[in-house]
Amino acid sequence: MKAQQDRADNAVLRAENESLKSENYRLQAELRSVICPNCGGPAMLGGISFEDIRIENARLREELERVCCLTSRYSGRPVQAMAPAPALIPPSLDLDMNIYSRHFAEPMPNGGGMMPMPMPMFPEASPYHETGLILMEEEKSLAMELAASSMNELVKMCHAAEPLWIRSNENGKEVLNLEEHARMFPWPLNLKQHSSEFRTEATRDTAVVIMNSITLVDAFLDANKWMELFPSIVARAKTVQVIASGVSSASGSLHLMYAELQVLSPLVPTREAFFLRYCQQNVEEGTWAVVDFPMDSFHDNNIQPSFPLYRRRPSGCIIQDMPNGYSRVTWVEHAEIEEKPVHQIFSHYVYSAMAFGASRWLSVLQRQCERVASLMARNIPDLGVIPSPEARKNLMRLSQRMIRTFSVNISTASGQSWTALSDSCADTVRITTRKITEPGQPNGLILCAVSTTWLPYPHYQVFDLLRDERRRSQLDVLSNGNALHEVAHIANGSHPGNCISLLRINVASNSSQHVELMLQESCTDQSGSLVVYTTVDVDSIQLAMSGEDPSCIPLLPLGFVIVPVEPIKESNTTSGDGNGNGNSMALSPEEANNIGVQNNSAGCLLTVGLQVLGSTIPSAKLNLSSVNAINSHLCSTVQQITAALSNGTGTGTGCPDNNNNGTVLGSWQEPDGGGAPKQ
Numbered sequence: 001m002k003a004q005q006d007r008a009d010n011a012v013l014r015a016e017n018e019s020l021k022s023e024n025y026r027l028q029a030e031l032r033s034v035i036c037p038n039c040g041g042p043a044m045l046g047g048i049s050f051e052d053i054r055i056e057n058a059r060l061r062e063e064l065e066r067v068c069c070l071t072s073r074y075s076g077r078p079v080q081a082m083a084p085a086p087a088l089i090p091p092s093l094d095l096d097m098n099i100y101s102r103h104f105a106e107p108m109p110n111g112g113g114m115m116p117m118p119m120p121m122f123p124e125a126s127p128y129h130e131t132g133l134i135l136m137e138e139e140k141s142l143a144m145e146l147a148a149s150s151m152n153e154l155v156k157m158c159h160a161a162e163p164l165w166i167r168s169n170e171n172g173k174e175v176l177n178l179e180e181h182a183r184m185f186p187w188p189l190n191l192k193q194h195s196s197e198f199r200t201e202a203t204r205d206t207a208v209v210i211m212n213s214i215t216l217v218d219a220f221l222d223a224n225k226w227m228e229l230f231p232s233i234v235a236r237a238k239t240v241q242v243i244a245s246g247v248s249s250a251s252g253s254l255h256l257m258y259a260e261l262q263v264l265s266p267l268v269p270t271r272e273a274f275f276l277r278y279c280q281q282n283v284e285e286g287t288w289a290v291v292d293f294p295m296d297s298f299h300d301n302n303i304q305p306s307f308p309l310y311r312r313r314p315s316g317c318i319i320q321d322m323p324n325g326y327s328r329v330t331w332v333e334h335a336e337i338e339e340k341p342v343h344q345i346f347s348h349y350v351y352s353a354m355a356f357g358a359s360r361w362l363s364v365l366q367r368q369c370e371r372v373a374s375l376m377a378r379n380i381p382d383l384g385v386i387p388s389p390e391a392r393k394n395l396m397r398l399s400q401r402m403i404r405t406f407s408v409n410i411s412t413a414s415g416q417s418w419t420a421l422s423d424s425c426a427d428t429v430r431i432t433t434r435k436i437t438e439p440g441q442p443n444g445l446i447l448c449a450v451s452t453t454w455l456p457y458p459h460y461q462v463f464d465l466l467r468d469e470r471r472r473s474q475l476d477v478l479s480n481g482n483a484l485h486e487v488a489h490i491a492n493g494s495h496p497g498n499c500i501s502l503l504r505i506n507v508a509s510n511s512s513q514h515v516e517l518m519l520q521e522s523c524t525d526q527s528g529s530l531v532v533y534t535t536v537d538v539d540s541i542q543l544a545m546s547g548e549d550p551s552c553i554p555l556l557p558l559g560f561v562i563v564p565v566e567p568i569k570e571s572n573t574t575s576g577d578g579n580g581n582g583n584s585m586a587l588s589p590e591e592a593n594n595i596g597v598q599n600n601s602a603g604c605l606l607t608v609g610l611q612v613l614g615s616t617i618p619s620a621k622l623n624l625s626s627v628n629a630i631n632s633h634l635c636s637t638v639q640q641i642t643a644a645l646s647n648g649t650g651t652g653t654g655c656p657d658n659n660n661n662g663t664v665l666g667s668w669q670e671p672d673g674g675g676a677p678k679q
Helices: 002-032 050-075 137-159 178-184 213-221 223-229 344-351 358-376 389-409 459-467 538-545 589-594 624-645
Strands: 165-167 174-176 198-209 234-244 254-261 271-282 287-294 310-312 315-321 327-338 430-436 444-455 483-491 499-506 516-525 528-537 558-565 603-615
Touching (some): 137 254, 137 271, 137 287, 137 315, 174 198, 178 198, 198 358, 213 223, 213 271, 213 287, 213 315, 213 327, 223 234, 223 358, 223 389, 271 310, 327 358, 344 444, 344 558, 344 603, 358 389, 389 483, 389 538, 389 603, 444 624, 459 516, 459 528, 459 558, 516 538, 528 538, 603 624
Antiparallel strands (some): 198 327, 254 271, 287 315, 310 327, 430 444, 444 603, 483 499, 499 516, 516 528, 528 558
């Protein structure tokens, strides 16, 4: 009763805290709207405009941060710069987003359509993190009992065949028999039945990975390593509480964890959940098992931070050691998700359980294990311009940070909200801004634009075009007429497309004192492909390869995400549970044609993510010409990629037709003056 009363008090305090935050934001907004009472213009202080003061402050702040970065590098300890003072008056060139409609066909995951908006940082992004979620001592014994039951369920689900798992006649994949599952596992967690507003996703897959079981288990129990192992899926993760530690090893460990899972697009809401993770070793069989199970048996569902609501049922993997450091991993992904509309271009991808299913987890795990093996390799015959194996490892880590930065920046992770430029249901363009003052990205106001297009080509064909710097440089919108020359190459796996390249940009301004470089990483697996690149200077590359801390190197990556899409059968297109048991939401032929998806034809979804530095002043606001410029650049990029794939000769800058490739990229006009941002 005392624990329940404490949780009730915590809920009241959290509500009061949210109310105070809202009042604080309102007062800050009023302070920023201070005007001169005489003329109605921006307030003046001593005859000097706030614009001049703000520019001078920004210059001094950048100089201070450079000094702090250098001091930290040579002193070996971090030196914190002053926190930036809030701007009293916003710049005069504002982007009024009221000129665009905010009535979307799909509900936006966080409700906000205004920009610019602050970029919430973990763990302050959600008021639920670590607050009121610690298990009491009297609850830990119950948690261990539920852990044993969850482990038993996972082992049976991994090993069982029919009637628990049934082979689908449509795609040959295994689907879960929900009635048989309820009969086999009538334990307490299954007594909490949800309404029909929740659908079930359940998938299973098996793969062999080049990593031993001990290393895998260690990565699953360490939130940071887990994020690094799945950079395109796990946006954020944290170990909230260690409930039990293994006696002599990780076996018997029980952790309370938080995770936010993502698809690399702002059109798909992330999934957040608190869950318990339990690890156990079976010495007789030579296996390890890791299971996740929900914690709503201890706390009410109102602690759930996710939108839509996401409940992780007993899920996880069994790891069987094999010779030569390999492991056979059997993965089960089982969850309940609140039934919410998804943008129509991603509906089949999400409802078929490809977006968060076991196949995607295992495909990414296979590829990342190969990357880790390449990272640890020592006997590299030819390093090219890379001076040493240690420098090679440091360059790979810098590229890993580039991939992770790109993945988080183009999704809805951390509460990032996006704005549509059109009220069309088929429009997939979303834009957002971020105010960056921390090292790792260029300081200032970052403008990001993302668009998704359906293409009638296999995803590996699109990947081969975009990863090849010579073919990509033929697209004017992506190369600006500059040729690229590879000066270093690092293989990341068995597929030739899994690699890191250091490219020299051949431009007229290059000299012995100034050379422009591009860092690019491409990767592919059965779940999709990724091509990410960013420009860097020689000093930054030398800093990274010398073993210095590369976290202060500013990266602003661009890239492409390509995911395969299975053929849609008109009579069997549902928004079900991934098992054929969901509510029917079949696409009409008009809807399918509206997003470019043709029945009985495979293809892929191409997501293009562009980022530009709109202003070197973090407190600035965007002007309309900047939005028009990046929208037209995004539009031209998709059009030229489509033309190159179809062997067309046209490289015009007009927007592709909606009926041909499945997206409306919005109207645009040529920006006037110098308002266009520099990439």
